[in-house]
Amino acid sequence: MDSALKDHFDKLIASHDVVLFMKGNRQFPQCGFSSKVVKMLNSIVPKYETVNVLADGSVREGIKEYSNWPTIPQLYVKGQFVGGCDIVTEMFEAGELQAMLGAPASAPITLELKVTPAAADALARFMSEADPGELIRVEVDDAFEHALSLGPREPGDLEVTAGSLKLLVKPQHAARLNGTSIDYVSNASGAGFRIDNPNAPAKVMALSATELQKWIAEGRDVLVIDVRPEAERLVSSLPFALPLEGAGGEALASASKDKAIVFHCHHGIRSRRAAEQVLERGFKKLFNLEGGIDAWSRTVDPKVPTY
Amino acid sequence: MGADVVASIVSAVEGALAGSRCEVAPGSPGHYALTVVWAGFSGRSRLEQQRAVLSAIAPLMKGAAAPLHAVDRLTTRVA
Numbered sequence: 001m002d003s004a005l006k007d008h009f010d011k012l013i014a015s016h017d018v019v020l021f022m023k024g025n026r027q028f029p030q031c032g033f034s035s036k037v038v039k040m041l042n043s044i045v046p047k048y049e050t051v052n053v054l055a056d057g058s059v060r061e062g063i064k065e066y067s068n069w070p071t072i073p074q075l076y077v078k079g080q081f082v083g084g085c086d087i088v089t090e091m092f093e094a095g096e097l098q099a100m101l102g103a104p105a106s107a108p109i110t111l112e113l114k115v116t117p118a119a120a121d122a123l124a125r126f127m128s129e130a131d132p133g134e135l136i137r138v139e140v141d142d143a144f145e146h147a148l149s150l151g152p153r154e155p156g157d158l159e160v161t162a163g164s165l166k167l168l169v170k171p172q173h174a175a176r177l178n179g180t181s182i183d184y185v186s187n188a189s190g191a192g193f194r195i196d197n198p199n200a201p202a203k204v205m206a207l208s209a210t211e212l213q214k215w216i217a218e219g220r221d222v223l224v225i226d227v228r229p230e231a232e233r234l235v236s237s238l239p240f241a242l243p244l245e246g247a248g249g250e251a252l253a254s255a256s257k258d259k260a261i262v263f264h265c266h267h268g269i270r271s272r273r274a275a276e277q278v279l280e281r282g283f284k285k286l287f288n289l290e291g292g293i294d295a296w297s298r299t300v301d302p303k304v305p306t307y
Numbered sequence: 308m309g310a311d312v313v314a315s316i317v318s319a320v321e322g323a324l325a326g327s328r329c330e331v332a333p334g335s336p337g338h339y340a341l342t343v344v345w346a347g348f349s350g351r352s353r354l355e356q357q358r359a360v361l362s363a364i365a366p367l368m369k370g371a372a373a374p375l376h377a378v379d380r381l382t383t384r385v386a
Contacts, residue, residue, distance in 0.1 A: 070361055083354050086380055086381050087353045
């Protein structure tokens with residue numbers, strides 16, 4: 001096989017304890033077998049590396065040759081090829097995968113949650129509506145969506161003390177929630193809990209036109225990329241946005257992976273798709289202008305024509 | 308067609324792994340689940356066991372019009 005590709009695989013596997021070659025990513029697995037392996041890994045380790053083989057045909061075919069294994073997903077642990085979905089499932093059911101990943105069932109579970117004073121106040125109000133015996137439960141699903149709810153203790157629940165509060169966590173959520181902070185924020189659009197989980201992989205974040213306007217006014221270091229074709233850009237465009245098929249694409253190619261980058265189109269659909277693709281390349285701070293240039297015209301600057 | 312494919316999977320596996328027993332359950336078109344029981348698996352890791360079966364059926368999975376499109380589930384057991 002191509003020696004550059006082989007080097008790439010060698011390095012990837014040597015530099016991460018757990019690497020999963022899969023279809024899609026942790027939030028959006030695009031095949032049932034990949035999804036199944038993601039769920040098993042999620043219940044054991046908070047962080048691991050994934051490679052979306054759908055993003056690159058040479059990787060998709062190359063990894064099959066590299067591992068001498070005909071199917072995706074493929075799991076590597078500590079430099080060793082473990083197998084595909086069937087083998088991983090058998091090992092998981094036998095407890096061998098947990099042992100291999102250094103998480104024997106009897107190990108003490110570290111779980112720390114941070115609750116800001118504002119969130120503690122809000123949770124205390126929440127608790128005042130609780131029935132006797134109910135506690136606050138913190139949950140996280142496989143797509144790293146979080147939920148807070150009131151309910152009774154269930155068998156196996158872990159109890160975490162954060163300040164004067166007691167929170168319930170299901171044991172299978174513990175690894176993925178460790179280090180999570182819970183805040184309560186209020187702004188013009190309302191008030192609510194904000195949960196920041198350091199284990200969550202990067203995702204495309206939503207940005208409103210008014211927030212973007214604030215960033216531009218503050219002179220924040222941000223790259224705004226217009227993904228629309230020229231015909232649409234000629235009708236209406238944002239003066240600070242660079243076209244993806246020109247200067248924007250060039251800026252993206254040389255941008256650091258930590259650069260804040262906002263994508264926009266007409267209504268926010270095409271730009272989200274573009275941002276999701278760029279996310280696969282390892283960028284960490286990607287935003288989609290929700291509602292696109294149309295939202296900008298309607299909520300920020302009516303002088304920008306709608307079409 | 309489906310029955311022919313099942314027969315050719317069984318003969319490919321049982322031919323390559325002498326003395327093995329192979330059961331094939333068809334799923335959606337082109338998809339099959341395989342269970343292989345063989346004394347020769349003894350002392351081999353799960354990975355090696357699956358590799359032995361996969362290499363036996365590799366010719367049936369080659370090309371765009373391969374009769375065996377995907378193995379939904381492969382289970383190996385020591386006889």
